[in-house]
Amino acid sequence: MKNFAFRLQTPFNVITWKEKLAKQEFKEKQSAYDREVEILCNSSQNLSDLSDQARDFMGCRVSIDNMVVLKDYQEVLSNRVRCQQVVVDQAYSMLEETRLHLSQAVKEKKTLEKLKDKRYEQFLQECMRQDQIVIDEAAVIGFNRESKS
Numbered sequence: 001m002k003n004f005a006f007r008l009q010t011p012f013n014v015i016t017w018k019e020k021l022a023k024q025e026f027k028e029k030q031s032a033y034d035r036e037v038e039i040l041c042n043s044s045q046n047l048s049d050l051s052d053q054a055r056d057f058m059g060c061r062v063s064i065d066n067m068v069v070l071k072d073y074q075e076v077l078s079n080r081v082r083c084q085q086v087v088v089d090q091a092y093s094m095l096e097e098t099r100l101h102l103s104q105a106v107k108e109k110k111t112l113e114k115l116k117d118k119r120y121e122q123f124l125q126e127c128m129r130q131d132q133i134v135i136d137e138a139a140v141i142g143f144n145r146e147s148k149s
Contacts, residue, residue: 004123012112019109022102029098033091040084047077 006012054070 004120006116006119008112008115012109012116015105015109015112019102019105022098022105026095026098026102029091029095033088033095036084036088036091040081040088043077043081043084047074047081050074050077 050070050073054067054074057067057070
């Protein structure tokens with residue numbers, strides 16, 4: 001009996017390699033996105049804390065210079081949050097693009113896996129058919145020997 005040889009094994013190996021690379025790239029993009037979201041959360045928290053601090057100062061006597069500095073810093077933090085939101089949105093779009101690439105690679109691999117499985121089943125059926133032919137021939141030869149004797 002001969003060994004099973006899948007005619008599309010090389011493309012299957014290439015697709016498997018592409019899928020592995022796509023998974024790795026997706027993992028990297030996911031990590032980058034998570035880092036950017038963490039930075040955004042920290043900046044938002046800093047802005048929130050600063051707003052709370054400004055409210056606390058409202059009832060106290062605080063110099064105008066300190067209030068101006070506080071308001072300026074609030075503006076800076078607000079701008080930082082807006083800029084970081086843009087960065088997060090860009091990271092998300094890159095992540096989604098990578099996700100689509102990964103899903104396409106997975107679909108291609110599944111298609112080739114199905115073809116390989118189907119071809120392997122055909123191979124097994126052909127082997128069983130060949131084995132049955134050999135068994136039938138041996139039975140016929142044995143029957144002919146007995147009938148001649």
